[in-house]
Amino acid sequence: MKIIKTIEELRPIIKGWKREGLTVGLVPTMGYLHDGHKSLIVKAVSENDKVVVSDFVNPTQFGANEDLSSYPRDIERDAALCEAAGADIIFHPEPEEMYFPDKCTFVDMDKLTKGLCGKTRPVHFSGVCTVVSKLFNIVTPDRAYFGQKDAQQLAVIKRMVRDLNFDITIVGCPIVREADGLALSSRNTYLNAEERKAALILNKSLTIGKEMIEAGEKDVEKVREAITKSLQTEPLAKIDYVEIVNSENMEPMEQINSSVLVAIAVYIGKTRLIDNVML
């Protein structure tokens, strides 16, 4: 497995693979990989001849007061995980390689991105759509793999691929959890022991909502209230949002009568965690 840092070095390798008729899978990541990422890479390896993992902390998707500078990074550890999972290349560019200093073109979306995470992170999805479009143009994959944990991101990418006619299949992969239910996230590393325990309230509260819906509850407000009440029992938790939306277009709903996404964002101490369940 190779670590490649420049577009100039990566492109001829991919062109060579394509000339041989090989399929290419892309797993876009911001590094500090965990078993959730590993599950994406393993799936990509099982469905493609060659797999590229991008490992790039994308500055354009962080707001001014967010954790860009402190976001965890460890390329050697990432390389070991990618190699064990069967990836062929890690693409690990510097920000200067990905963005011209006088860049003035962005990919934006005027639906799907305004609620949920987009409400408190107004620049986030433009940054995600821009960098993912660039990665699609650089790697030209047949398939790209994204985790369901970022459910809004997955819906946004699927819509962007449809709207901009990218000839790429987007594969969504299930959330991977610790044995006690905490969804894996690179940001879990920020949690101290007390916060790590407190973070279990996310999955516990989502499970309450899930069980209500599975038992036939159709009233969105009742489910939202039950989840909110449960989250409020944890003193270290501060709710950013509890949303129940149509899982495809991210539109709010009053009655639960189609495929539904129950999504939450909660601060545990200073760490903002997200989790969701799709029904």
Ligand code: PAF
């Ligand atoms: O999900 C992530 O890690 C990032 O948002 C992504 C898709 C790699 C774009 O930077």
